[in-house]
Amino acid sequence: MADPIAALTNAQAARAEAATHVSESAATRMDVEKLSAFYGGFQALAEITFPIHPGAVTAVIGPSGCGKSTFIRCLNRLHELTPGARVTGSVRLGGVDIYQPEIDPARVRQLVGMVFQKPNPFPTLSIYDNVLAGVRLHRPRISRTEADEIAERSLRAAALWDEVKDKLKAPGSSLSGGQQQRLCIARALAVEPLVLLMDEPTSALDPIATYRIEELIWELKQRYTIVIVTHNMQQAARIADYVAFLLSDEDRTGRLIEFDTAQRIFTNPKRRETEDYITGKIG
Amino acid sequence: MRTDRFAITEQEFNPRLPLRRRFGGLFGLLSAAAILIGLVTLGLLIADVVRDGWQVLSWDFLTSYPSRRPQDAGILSALVGTFYILLLVTVIAFPLGVAAAVYLEEFAPKSRLTAFIEVNISNLAAVPSIVYGLLGLGVFVRTFMLGRSLIAGALTLSLLVLPIIIVASREAVRAVPPSIREAGLALGASPWQTARYFVLPAAFPGILTGTILALARAIGETAPLITIGALTYVAFTPKSLFDPFTVLPIQIFNWVSRPQPAFHDRAAGGIIVLLAVLLLFNATAILLRARLQRKIRF
Numbered sequence: 001m002a003d004p005i006a007a008l009t010n011a012q013a014a015r016a017e018a019a020t021h022v023s024e025s026a027a028t029r030m031d032v033e034k035l036s037a038f039y040g041g042f043q044a045l046a047e048i049t050f051p052i053h054p055g056a057v058t059a060v061i062g063p064s065g066c067g068k069s070t071f072i073r074c075l076n077r078l079h080e081l082t083p084g085a086r087v088t089g090s091v092r093l094g095g096v097d098i099y100q101p102e103i104d105p106a107r108v109r110q111l112v113g114m115v116f117q118k119p120n121p122f123p124t125l126s127i128y129d130n131v132l133a134g135v136r137l138h139r140p141r142i143s144r145t146e147a148d149e150i151a152e153r154s155l156r157a158a159a160l161w162d163e164v165k166d167k168l169k170a171p172g173s174s175l176s177g178g179q180q181q182r183l184c185i186a187r188a189l190a191v192e193p194l195v196l197l198m199d200e201p202t203s204a205l206d207p208i209a210t211y212r213i214e215e216l217i218w219e220l221k222q223r224y225t226i227v228i229v230t231h232n233m234q235q236a237a238r239i240a241d242y243v244a245f246l247l248s249d250e251d252r253t254g255r256l257i258e259f260d261t262a263q264r265i266f267t268n269p270k271r272r273e274t275e276d277y278i279t280g281k282i283g
Numbered sequence: 284m285r286t287d288r289f290a291i292t293e294q295e296f297n298p299r300l301p302l303r304r305r306f307g308g309l310f311g312l313l314s315a316a317a318i319l320i321g322l323v324t325l326g327l328l329i330a331d332v333v334r335d336g337w338q339v340l341s342w343d344f345l346t347s348y349p350s351r352r353p354q355d356a357g358i359l360s361a362l363v364g365t366f367y368i369l370l371l372v373t374v375i376a377f378p379l380g381v382a383a384a385v386y387l388e389e390f391a392p393k394s395r396l397t398a399f400i401e402v403n404i405s406n407l408a409a410v411p412s413i414v415y416g417l418l419g420l421g422v423f424v425r426t427f428m429l430g431r432s433l434i435a436g437a438l439t440l441s442l443l444v445l446p447i448i449i450v451a452s453r454e455a456v457r458a459v460p461p462s463i464r465e466a467g468l469a470l471g472a473s474p475w476q477t478a479r480y481f482v483l484p485a486a487f488p489g490i491l492t493g494t495i496l497a498l499a500r501a502i503g504e505t506a507p508l509i510t511i512g513a514l515t516y517v518a519f520t521p522k523s524l525f526d527p528f529t530v531l532p533i534q535i536f537n538w539v540s541r542p543q544p545a546f547h548d549r550a551a552g553g554i555i556v557l558l559a560v561l562l563l564f565n566a567t568a569i570l571l572r573a574r575l576q577r578k579i580r581f
Contacts, residue, residue, distance in 0.1 A: 078469060083393060110471030120462040124484035134470030137480070184466070191470060 008094050008111055012192055027094035028054040028194040028225040030075065034089035037070050037079055043253045044070045047089065050244050050259040052195070057217060057226045059240035059262070061233060063282065066246040067254025068229040069117075072197050075227060076112040077105040093194065110138065113193035117200040119180035121172030121187070128168040130183055131155060134191040150190050157223075158186035159216050178209025185216065189224075196220065198228040202235065214239050233278055237266050245274050329558070336551025344552055348518040349534065353545035358553050360517040361534035364433070365502060365560065367521060368530055371437030372444060372501050377494055379441075380448030381483075384490075387449070388456040389478045408446035415443040416510025424511050431512035434524040439507050444497040451493020455486040488575045495568035499561055505532040531557045 008027055030052035037045040045067045052058050052075075060068045073079040074087055077098060090097045098108045121130045131151045135142060142150075151168070155161040160182040164175070172183055181201060188196060198217070202210040217226060217239050230236050236243055243265040245258045258265065258274045269275045276282045347357025383404075391397045419439030429435040459482050467477035483490075508530060509515075515537040517529040531553055538550035 076469060078465065081465075081468065106468075106471045106473050108471075109469055114469040116462060116465060116469075118462060120460075120466045122463065122466065122481055122485075124481075124487075133467075133480070134472075137470060137472050137476055187466075187470065 008096060008194065012111060012194060026054070029094060030195060030225065030227075031092040031095075032075075032089075033092070035071070035074055035091060036088045037067070037074055038084075038086050038088075039082065040084040043251070045074070045246075045254045046249075048244075048246075048254075048256045050256060052225060052227055053242060054225045055221060055223075056241035057221050057228060057239050058242040058244065059236040060227065060229045060244045060246060061231070061236050061277075062246035062254070062257075063248075063277070064231065065252065066248045068231075068246055069199055071246065071254065072114075072199050072227060072229045075195070075197055076109045076114055078109070078114065080105070110134070110191055111193055112195045112197060113188035113191065114197040114199065115181070115184050115188055115201045118204050119177055119184050121175070121180050121183050123171070123173050125172055126169045127164050127172050127175070127183060130172040131186050131190050134187060138191070154186040154190040155183075157189050157220070158182045159212065159219075160186055176209070178205050178212060181205060181209070181213060182216065185213075185220075189220075193224065195225040195227065198226065200229050200231065203231070210235075233266075237262065245269075245271075245277065247273055247277070332551045332554045332558075334551075335548050336553070336555045339548050339552035340555060344549075345556070349516055349537075353543055353549055356538070356546070356549050358531065358534055358556060360520055361529050361531045361553070362556065362560075363520040364513075364517070364528040365530045365557075367433055367528065368437050368440060369498060369502055371433070371524075372440050373494075373498060375437060376441040376444050376448055376497070380445050380494070380497075381452050381490055383445075383449045384452030384456055385478055385483065388453050389482065390474065404446050404449050408450055412443055412504055413506045413510060415439055416507030418442065419507060419511045430525065431514065431527050432525040433521045433528045435511055436508050436513055436528060436530075439511055440501045440504060443504065443507060444501050447497040447500065448494050451496065452486070452490045455489025455493065456482060458489060459485045488572045491568060491572055491575070495565060499565060502561060502564070503532055503557070505530075505536055508533060509536075531560070 012027075032052065033049050035045060035048040036043060048071060060071055062068050070079060075091055079085050079087060087099060090099055092098070093108070093111065096103075098112075122133055125133060128151050131154050132142075132147055135147070135150055152161060152165075155164060160179060163179060164170075164183075167174075172180065175183060181204075185196075185201075202213050205213065214235065217228065220226060221241075228236075228239070240262040243258075243260065243262045244256060245265065246254045247257045248254045258269060258271045260270070264270075265274060266278060269278065273282070344357045345362065346359050347355060348359050349361075350356040387397065387401060391400075416439060419435060419442065423429045423435040423438050424431060427435075429438075463481050463485060464477050467481040468474070472480065513533055514527050514529050515533055517527060519526075521528045535550045535553040535557065538546040538553065541547075
């Protein structure tokens with residue numbers, strides 16, 4: 001295959017055109033199979049296998065140190081940037097294995113966007129330029145009108161437009177924490193990803209800002225496949241359609257204990273450990 | 284209620300608050316004294332120089348070539364030489380230093396070799412300048428046959444300040460939080476794009492400060508330039524990179540070593556000009572940095 005990711009790029013382009021609902025689109029489905037992650041000699045994750053359904057919110061829950069963050073960083077090939085880190089197994093996006101050697105990790109990260117725990121807008125850039133940072137990397141000669149369009153569309157999608165439309169030239173770091181996080185979401189959306197990863201996106205925010213982000217996630221899943229890591233079970237119960245519960249074994253290696261719909265995980269878990277965790281007996 | 288609680292604590296452990304306060308005050312005084320010693324010494328030196336050199340400062344002093352009659356001697360060739368050297372050192376050492384720092388921080392594998400290189404760069408920053416002068420004499424003047432030219436001097440001083448620029452730039456690049464790099468990479472930026480568009484701009488104020496300090500050092504260096512054979516009497520301004528040159532410190536050194544007191548006053552005048560150039564330079568840097576830094580908050 002000359003360009004195995006071409007099909008996905010086409011899906012991305014089609015999505016950018018039509019702004020359609022994604023739940024039918026196989027291109028935005030991810031399949032994690034026997035995924036193991038290592039830091040040098042330490043195994044952080046062992047043989048994780050579960051599907052990530054398109055157009056739905058999949059929450060990854062579990063106590064601290066169970067490998068949630070490592071897991072989500074494997075989905076956009078960010079894990080391998082840590083010195084000594086490596087991954088085995090496969091992660092497929094729309095049927096294409098993102099770990100096959102012909103694929104440029106930068107391309108994967110363009111299709112699988114990410115929002116981090118702590119808001120990290122670029123400190124040297126304005127709000128406007130923060131939103132466009134990713135777009136300009138891939139299309140340096142973008143026209144002014146198109147750039148304006150993308151900025152407005154992304155900021156609206158991140159529910160930030162009304163608050164910042166009069167100060168687009170102000171530095172991104174001048175916003176409040178919750179606004180900064182929504183700016184980071186807008187920045188991730190601007191490159192039209194197929195999947196959006198969120199690594200504890202509200203753990204640095206106050207309850208009101210958290211509420212706004214959760215509301216936003218609810219809207220975003222109409223257009224994006226979302227994977228969210230959270231240690232907050234109420235949050236998972238509020239926003240998730242599917243839940244994966246990870247727990248580390250005696251070697252501190254994270255294992256998948258249970259994967260199911262949020263409904264079943266929270267009302268009728270099959271595994272004892274899951275029940276103990278969601279009822280607060282462990283973790 | 285409150286008073287009760289405080290009364291009990293006082294009995295159980297003796298906080299000796301008055302004594303601690305007195306120590307705090309004493310330390311403040313000592314620190315102020317330390318600053319005063321430095322400032323007063325500097326102030327006296329400057330006052331002495333200004334007293335000797337004030338009357339020689341004039342437009343003619345700035346625009347005349349050196350002469351063996353003290354009343355005609357000026358610093359034009361030295362001032363122009365200093366300016367050219369500074370310009371050339373900036374052009375040579377700044378890009379090289381920043382590139383080396385970015386490579387070491389962002390791209391170099393964390394290996395033994397890298398660690399060895401890093402330690403040696405820090406060591407080079409502490410090597411006496413005369414050694415760089417000898418190196419410049421051997422490499423640029425003799426081997427490359429550049430002679431006692433402007434370019435040979437600039438290359439020698441570039442070598443001298445490179446380690447300083449590299450060390451300072453690395454500090455600045457390292458101070459950029461990893462979350463900024465992750466933000467860039469997660470948007471699909473290549474490592475090079477991440478360094479170029481996101482890390483370097485955030486590190487720029489720090490890099491600028493380090494570079495200015497390094498250049499301030501270059502401006503005052505005399506020994507390495509004398510070693511490579513920069514002339515002490517130059518009655519022309521260099522027209523090309525390969526012309527002989529002189530700089531302010533050499534001119535000052537030359538005048539100080541003459542027997543006639545009138546030349547000593549000329550030297551004091553030269554020192555004032557050198558200080559003014561330096562001050563102007565640092566002030567620009569501080570202003571520029573303040574302006575850039577106001578925007579950058581992590």
